[in-house]
Amino acid sequence: xxxxxxxxxxxxxxxxxxxxxxxxxxxxxxxxxxxxxxxxxxxxxxxxxxxxxxxxxxxxxxxxxxxxxxxxxxxxxxxxxxxxxxxxxxxxxxxxxxxxxxxxxxxxxxxxxxxxxxxxxxxxxxxxxxxxxxxxxxxxxxxxxxxxxxxxxxxxxxxxxxxxxxxxxxxxxxxxxxxxxxxxxxxxxxxxxxxxxxxxxxxxxxxxxxxxxxxxxxxxxxxxxxxxxxxxxxxxxxxxxxxxxxxxxxxxxxxxxxxxxxxxxxxxxxxxxxxxxxxxxxxxxxxxxxxxxxxxxxxxxxxxxxxxxxxxxxxxxxxxxxxxxxxxxxxxxxxxxxxxxxxxxxxxxxxxxxxxxxxxxxxxxxxxxxxxxxxxxxxxxxxxxxxxxxxxxxxxxxxxxxxxxxxxxxxxxxxxxxxxxxxxxxxxxxxxxxxxxxxxxxxxxxxxxxxxxx
Numbered sequence: 001x002x003x004x005x006x007x008x009x010x011x012x013x014x015x016x017x018x019x020x021x022x023x024x025x026x027x028x029x030x031x032x033x034x035x036x037x038x039x040x041x042x043x044x045x046x047x048x049x050x051x052x053x054x055x056x057x058x059x060x061x062x063x064x065x066x067x068x069x070x071x072x073x074x075x076x077x078x079x080x081x082x083x084x085x086x087x088x089x090x091x092x093x094x095x096x097x098x099x100x101x102x103x104x105x106x107x108x109x110x111x112x113x114x115x116x117x118x119x120x121x122x123x124x125x126x127x128x129x130x131x132x133x134x135x136x137x138x139x140x141x142x143x144x145x146x147x148x149x150x151x152x153x154x155x156x157x158x159x160x161x162x163x164x165x166x167x168x169x170x171x172x173x174x175x176x177x178x179x180x181x182x183x184x185x186x187x188x189x190x191x192x193x194x195x196x197x198x199x200x201x202x203x204x205x206x207x208x209x210x211x212x213x214x215x216x217x218x219x220x221x222x223x224x225x226x227x228x229x230x231x232x233x234x235x236x237x238x239x240x241x242x243x244x245x246x247x248x249x250x251x252x253x254x255x256x257x258x259x260x261x262x263x264x265x266x267x268x269x270x271x272x273x274x275x276x277x278x279x280x281x282x283x284x285x286x287x288x289x290x291x292x293x294x295x296x297x298x299x300x301x302x303x304x305x306x307x308x309x310x311x312x313x314x315x316x317x318x319x320x321x322x323x324x325x326x327x328x329x330x331x332x333x334x335x336x337x338x339x340x341x342x343x344x345x346x347x348x349x350x351x352x353x354x355x356x357x358x359x360x361x362x363x364x365x366x367x368x369x370x371x372x373x374x375x376x377x378x379x380x381x382x383x384x385x386x387x388x389x390x391x392x393x394x395x396x397x398x399x400x401x402x403x404x405x406x407x408x409x410x411x412x413x414x415x416x417x418x419x420x421x422x423x424x425x426x427x428x429x430x431x432x433x434x435x436x437x438x439x440x441x442x443x444x445x446x447x448x449x450x451x452x453x454x
Contacts, residue, residue, distance in 0.1 A: 016148030016267075021260050023155035025318065027162050028256050031176060032249075032319045034166045041245030043173045044252045045110055046117040047180075048233060049101070050124040053094045054132075055229040057125075060222030061086055062132040063351060064214040069140025070274040074210045076137065076199035082207050082214075083133040084192075091126030098122040109237065112245050120177045127184030134188075137195050142274050146198070150191050158183040221356040224347075227363030231370050231393055235386040238374045243382060251383040253323050254330035257314065258337050261303045265296045265341035269348040276352025289349045289405075290415045293342050295427075297417065300341040304334040329387040336391030343398035346405040346416070358404045366397035 032040050065083060068074055101109070102118050110118060131154075138147040161182050165175030196202050240248050272292055307314075312327050319326075347359050370393035377385030406413055 016152050018263065019152045020155045021263060023152070023159045024256075024260070026159050027155075028253070029318050030162050030166055032253060032323060035172060035176070035249075037246045037249035037322055039173055039249070040252060041240070041247070041249030042113055042117065043176055044236065044248055045113045045240060045245065046121045046173065046177065047124075048236065049098060049110070049118055050121050050128060051229070051233070053098050053101075053122075053125050054128045056226055057090055057094045057097065058129055058132060058222065058225075059086075059090065059215060060218030060220070060225060060356075061090075061214055062136040062218075063221040063225075063356065064218035065133065065136045066140040066274050067217055067352070067354075068210070068214060069137055070142070073213070074207065075203070076141070077201040077203045078205070078207045078210060080134065080137060080195060080199045081202045081204040082210055083137070084130070084202070085204060085206065086211070087126070087130040087133040091129045094125040094129065095122055098125060111240070117173055117177060120174065120181075124177075124180055124184060127181070127188050130188050131184065131191060134195050135191050137199060140274050141198055143198055146194060150187065150194070153190065154183060154187045157186055217354075217356065220360065221351060224356060224359035224363045227360065227367050228397075231363060231366045231390075231397065234367070234370055235374050235378075235390055238371075238378055239383060239386055242378045247383055250323060250326045251329055251386060253315065253319055254326035254333065254383070254387065257311070257326075258307070258330050258333045261300055261307065261334075261337050262341055262344070264299050264303070265344045268292050268296050269345045272345060272348050272352065274352070276349050286409050286411060289345070289409070290411055291420075291423065293345045293416045294419060295423075296345050297338065297342040298419065301338045304338050308334055325383070329383045332384055332387035333391055336394030339398035340394035342416070343394070343401040346398075346401040350401070350404055350408060353408060355404075355408065358408075359401070362397055362400035362404065365400050366393040369393040369396045 031043060035043060061083060065079060069076060069079060099119075099122065102115065102122070106113075106115065106118065135147065135150055138144075138150070158179060161179035162176060165171040165179045169175060171178075236248050236251065239251055272289065276289070308331055311330050312324070315323055315327050315330070343362070347362065350356070350358050370389055373389035373392055374386055377389050379385075381388070402413055402416060405411070405416070
């Protein structure tokens with residue numbers, strides 16, 4: 001693996017993550033201040049419906065797309081065309097499934113959430129599925145810059161529409177959901193045009209061989225993804241069940257801030273997945289992934305320490321006194337976010353090796369831990385109990401992923417967790433290579449624009 005290119009990919013992805021963080025904080029602040037704790041909770045619960053449907057119904061085609069585009073086993077234009085056909089069928093089925101959920105289970109799953117909000121949120125399903133099926137082709141092709149541009153564009157548009165709907169037009173929950181609909185519509189059109197160019201065209205001729213391979217691989221990743229999503233969000237359902245929407249609103253603020261620490265692991269694992277899938281030399285994988293994992297672990301741990309010290313002031317500054325109760329839950333989540341960050345890197349290595357099914361066991365153990373502890377601790381300790389339950393489940397997820405990774409790779413767990421002799425040499429060498437590469441790119445850009453002579 002080329003460490004310079006990998007570092008460049010992480011740098012671009014991390015920069016995109018920082019921009020998304022700032023834009024996301026802007027959205028979160030507007031939602032919290034305009035809607036208040038209860039309105040923010042209702043919005044969070046309404047948006048859970050399309051998130052659940054997309055997570056449960058997408059069949060894992062996104063990760064499968066990354067895997068097969070990276071390996072080059074099928075023509076890209078065929079993958080694009082078949083993914084679009086799949087997104088249309090699955091998106092339509094998702095809406096029908098959502099209507100059934102709303103009709104039969106609304107009172108049980110979404111008490112205190114108006115029917116109109118749930119129906120409006122359902123319209124987000126096709127756009128989200130189309131985006132994931134198409135946009136992940138950029139990641140598989142290792143077009144990291146373009147992949148991140150689209151993510152930042154989505155966040156920028158969403159912030160703009162949220163500002164228009166809630167601050168300018170004085171809207172509430174309905175306008176916040178409409179902002180999401182407008183965002184997905186525009187982004188889907190733009191991402192299709194870009195991916196079509198990257199793929200060299202689009203072929204809508206069904207390729208049953210690709211569909212079979214994608215679904216076979218995807219279903220394994222899909223089950224793990226469903227369990228992972230439940231692990232991240234089942235606590236909100238249980239908080240709403242025990243404590244009501246206002247408590248969900250407080251908890252959502254704390255979770256939203258803590259999850260920003262995942263930027264480093266998201267950047268690393270996003271770039272690592274297609275590279276592991278495309279890598280043919282086992283020794284490079286064996287040395288590279290532990291370096292990435294332990295770097296992510298200690299970088300995230302430092303960020304968690306800073307957030308722990310500043311959390312009260314951040315919440316007060318951004319969200320007002322009404323949300324100060326979220327601070328204790330936020331702090332309880334920090335250790336779990338650190339462990340899960342490392343677990344995510346290991347899970348993507350496992351999937352990149354062609355064993356996404358192993359992540360099912362990891363996620364199953366985590367979800368079981370989360371549900372049991374939430375049922376025990378929410379009635380007694382409120383949202384802080386939910387936070388500690390999540391931290392415990394995230395740690396279980398990390399330990400399970402660490403076990404499977406070590407069995408597959410032959411590495412010892414200490415190599416994944418603890419800094420190794422020579423790490424700083426690698427960091428300095430990679431930094432120097434990245435600096436030289438960036439400098440060369442800047443010079444070529446200046447020559448191209450005529451600002452300097454050849």
